[in-house]
Amino acid sequence: MSDARGNRAGRVAGKVAVVTGAASGLGAASARLLTEEGATVVIADVNANAGRRLADSTGQGCVFIEHDVTQETSWSSLLNQVRERFGKLNILVNNAGIVTPGDAESTEVADYQRIMAVSMDGVFLGCKYGIPLMKNSGPSSIVNMSSIAALVGESVVAAYCAAKGAVRAYTKAVAVHCSRSGYEIRCNSIHPSGIDTPMVRGFAEAIGDAGPTSGPSADGPAPISSRLGEPRDIAYAVLYLASDESKFTNGAELVIDNTITVTAGVVP
Ligand SMILES: NC(=O)c1ccc[n+]([C@@H]2O[C@H](COP(=O)([O-])OP(=O)(O)OC[C@H]3O[C@@H](n4cnc5c(N)ncnc54)[C@H](O)[C@@H]3O)[C@@H](O)[C@H]2O)c1
Structure with a gap:
């Protein structure tokens, strides 16, 4: 995309984004790429040291706000700060998530509850608090980080499968709600394999x-x-879904797994 003088404008130029769990991994790669493509990006994470370091190294257009996705008060505080500082929110990447090993018999109740709290409650709260700000912000996009664990039975991460399956279904409910309400907000999920x-x-x-x-x-x-x-393999999908290029993509699930879920048996 170029402006009238032929200068390249970024693919998400002028948009304001919040990326949760952005101090590390896929969130960090997405925050960097969205910033490179012209968005103002809020890195929202419980890890303040890593989050601040990333915001400092990414430079202008990127700020850190300490945030726990499991806490309702943390969401209202985060989005109040976004409203006061930037006046709008166009992109919400609900990316924070955790995993611990455990199958259907061995998973501790506390582990199950913690995984659900970060990976699913965090998405629920993000949508609940994000939509009221996004619906008055112009064309907007929610990107929920699910997993191929939502699509196939990964027995060693049973609780994680439950959380990511819930994220997948919830994404579609949010997309339909926003569409039927006449909001300019789309909502899609991404399903990576191992990155x-x-x-x-x-x-x-x-x-x-x-x-x-x-x-x-x-x-x-x-x-x-x-x-x-690589993290950028997923960040480019986040960028596409966050940008207006995907304006007709709503309630979709984007699987990025280099054939893992479409291969019968062991990949040679
Ligand atoms: N890496 C993969 O192979 C892969 C595959 C499929 C899906 N995913 C999903 O992608 C997302 C990112 O994973 P990653 O591999 O980059 O993980 P990561 O551990 O590198 O990063 C996760 C980030 O989330 C933050 N976080 C944890 N709890 C939080 C909370 N309560 N509030 C706010 N931030 C919190 C952590 O501090 C960390 O910065 C997760 O939702 C994960 O389930 C990852």
Whole structure:
């Protein structure tokens, strides 16, 4: 996109964005890319040190606000600050999420509740508090970070599957609500497979996987490392859904997994 003088304007120029869980991994990559493409970006995360560092290194157009997605008061405070400082909100990336290993029998109740609180309650609260500001902000977009765990049974992360499946369904309910209400707000979900982030590295360690630094194994299942994408692979999808380029895409689920969910059996 170019202005009248032929200067390149960013794909989300002039928009105001909030990205939750943006101090690390997919959120950080998305915050950087949205800033590069002209948005004013709020990095919202519980990790204040990492969030401030990222905002400082990203430079103009990027600020950090400490935020816990599980707390209703934190959402009202965050969005009041956004309204006061920037006057509007066009892009909300509900990205914060956590995972801990556990199947249907071994998952502790506390782990299940924590995973649901961050990964699903956070999305619910984000939409509940974000929509009232976004509906008066011009063309706007909510992007919810789900997972392929919403689409297939990943037995070692049972609670995570439940949370991400809920995010997938909730996204469609929000999209229909906004459309029927006549709001200029779209809502879509993204479903990545394994991407090389601190979350995945930590998870690989927790389950004793060979981890992201070693190559595929000749005997037995390939380690997580051989199946990983890069954070920018997902950030570009966030950018597309956040921009007006996707103005007719609403209630959709964008699977980014390099064939994992469409392959019958083991990927050769
Ligand atoms: N990395 C993957 O392979 C992958 C695949 C599918 C989906 N996802 C999803 O993408 C999202 C980002 O994952 P990631 O791999 O970048 O993880 P990550 O651990 O690198 O980053 C997650 C960020 O969320 C923040 N966070 C945690 N709890 C929070 C809370 N209560 N409030 C606000 N911020 C909080 C953390 O501080 C961290 O900065 C998650 O929702 C995850 O489930 C990741």
